[in-house]
Amino acid sequence: MHTFVKLMKQIESSGTFSAFGKMGPIFPGLMIQNVGEISLPLSEHQAKDIVNQWFREVVKSLITIQEPNRAKHALAEIFKMLIVIENQQIANEVIASISNYKEPTNLFLIYASAVLNLIESHKSQLGDLGIFKIIAHDFLQYAQEHYSSSPIAPINLTRIGQISCTCDFCKEVNRFLPDPDRSNFCFAKVLQRDMLHIETKIKEHHLDLTIRIERQSPKFKGIISKNQHSYEQALKRFEFVEQVRRTIEEIFSLCIEVKHGKT
Numbered sequence: 001m002h003t004f005v006k007l008m009k010q011i012e013s014s015g016t017f018s019a020f021g022k023m024g025p026i027f028p029g030l031m032i033q034n035v036g037e038i039s040l041p042l043s044e045h046q047a048k049d050i051v052n053q054w055f056r057e058v059v060k061s062l063i064t065i066q067e068p069n070r071a072k073h074a075l076a077e078i079f080k081m082l083i084v085i086e087n088q089q090i091a092n093e094v095i096a097s098i099s100n101y102k103e104p105t106n107l108f109l110i111y112a113s114a115v116l117n118l119i120e121s122h123k124s125q126l127g128d129l130g131i132f133k134i135i136a137h138d139f140l141q142y143a144q145e146h147y148s149s150s151p152i153a154p155i156n157l158t159r160i161g162q163i164s165c166t167c168d169f170c171k172e173v174n175r176f177l178p179d180p181d182r183s184n185f186c187f188a189k190v191l192q193r194d195m196l197h198i199e200t201k202i203k204e205h206h207l208d209l210t211i212r213i214e215r216q217s218p219k220f221k222g223i224i225s226k227n228q229h230s231y232e233q234a235l236k237r238f239e240f241v242e243q244v245r246r247t248i249e250e251i252f253s254l255c256i257e258v259k260h261g262k263t
């Protein structure tokens, strides 16, 4: 006994020992960043901690993606992993950290697409809907904020926007834009480079105009017409967000039916 106590006194850190039988090898001092010291074999609790910590790191790097096509896939993958991990606290953390995907354009391009992707690929695997509800309710809140009603088609030929250039050509276009009665007009006998200048300005300012440049020997002419491009784009965004909204509501109502036994 004396020898044993003497041996124990030499140990300077905490550890595990067995007084009876044989133990498997234990690796001392295994530290995982933000999880702490772990022992092997892992307990279920420690294993979950490690997975959660790993997932937080993955999310941190994925949500820095800005390119919409990659971002929507990354976000869909994050959502699918959340469903598997089934941790509501982490789901709330993730939802809070994706604020950059909740601006009107990103909500349409990234968030709505990712939610739809999750529903389409996991329809029957959304679990008890706890995690899905956290995602869906957050999405619906922002959808309501940015896409509460259908955009209104222009009632006359008035178009918003002005070109920030003071040349005579741009001045003429600026007078044409708010005019409710003119749908088109023409610059006759002009230089091609002046019409290309107008074309560039239309693109730069995202104006609802198109320009057709034609040869009018020995010079050129530019025919400028109004269109409804902004309205059509807005309608497209609204309809897509609306589609995702309806799909979410279908899932919720399906869930209520199942609960009431009306399958």
Ligand SMILES: [Zn+2]
Residues within 6 Å of the ligand: 165, 166, 167, 168, 169, 170, 171, 197, 201
């Ligand atoms: Zn100009």
